[in-house]
Amino acid sequence: MKSIAFAAAAAAAVLAAQAVQANTVLSDNFNSDTQMLNWAGDATFSSLPGPGNQSPNIASTDLIGTGFYDLFPGNGNYVDLDGSTGYGNMPYAGVLQSNASFGAGTYTVSFDLGGNARGAAAQTTQVWLGSTLVASLTLDSSAPLTAYSYTASTTGGNLVFDELGPSDQQGNILDNVSMTTGVPEPAAWTMMLLGVGLIGGALRRSRLDPVAG
Numbered sequence: 001m002k003s004i005a006f007a008a009a010a011a012a013a014v015l016a017a018q019a020v021q022a023n024t025v026l027s028d029n030f031n032s033d034t035q036m037l038n039w040a041g042d043a044t045f046s047s048l049p050g051p052g053n054q055s056p057n058i059a060s061t062d063l064i065g066t067g068f069y070d071l072f073p074g075n076g077n078y079v080d081l082d083g084s085t086g087y088g089n090m091p092y093a094g095v096l097q098s099n100a101s102f103g104a105g106t107y108t109v110s111f112d113l114g115g116n117a118r119g120a121a122a123q124t125t126q127v128w129l130g131s132t133l134v135a136s137l138t139l140d141s142s143a144p145l146t147a148y149s150y151t152a153s154t155t156g157g158n159l160v161f162d163e164l165g166p167s168d169q170q171g172n173i174l175d176n177v178s179m180t181t182g183v184p185e186p187a188a189w190t191m192m193l194l195g196v197g198l199i200g201g202a203l204r205r206s207r208l209d210p211v212a213g
């Protein structure tokens with residue numbers, strides 16, 4: 001009897017633990033990409049011309065980093081969200097869009113964002129997941145590269161980083177983007193704690209009952 005109760009409690013705990021596991025659906029640190037101005041993107045992201053860009057074929061972000069405009073040394077490559085098109089495109093100076101479109105659901109979006117680091121005015125980056133505005137961050141030039149993380153629900157769509165214009169060819173700096181599903185939810189945590197409690201109860205009963213087992 002004891003072993004059955006223990007197995008059931010253990011199974012409940014395992015199921016609850018699986019419920020809180022996050023699945024990574026997007027990850028990019030840009031370190032294996034080729035640095036260039038007007039960078040077109042990689043397997044994960046595309047750097048799009050901003051709406052109103054007078055030259056629609058020119059990508060709107062730069063890929064910089066070690067040895068090439070290394071504004072935040074030690075981070076390999078990263079993205080300058082307002083690239084070198086120089087066309088003053090509006091309303092966005094830069095658009096970095098995931099190649100994948102994600103289904104409806106709740107996701108956690110994490111990334112590092114720093115200021116332009118070259119003395120330009122504060123720049124604003126909007127983060128969108130489909131039609132959901134996940135975050136809008138306005139950073140001073142001297143803002144350090146900082147980790148941000150947001151949980152948001154969407155009806156589905158692409159992950160997009162929009163740098164507000166007009167373009168001055170200096171944007172916030174983006175690195176280490178990742179996105180996960182399976183956000184830890186209070187109900188899941190409650191289930192896991194319940195599972196742990198059942199195991200504890202089973203162990204206590206087994207100690208109190210000298211004939212058990």
Ligand SMILES: [Ca+2]
Nearest residue numbers: 029075076077
């Ligand atoms: Ca990097």
Ligand SMILES: [Ca+2]
Nearest residue numbers: 082168170171
């Ligand atoms: Ca800018």
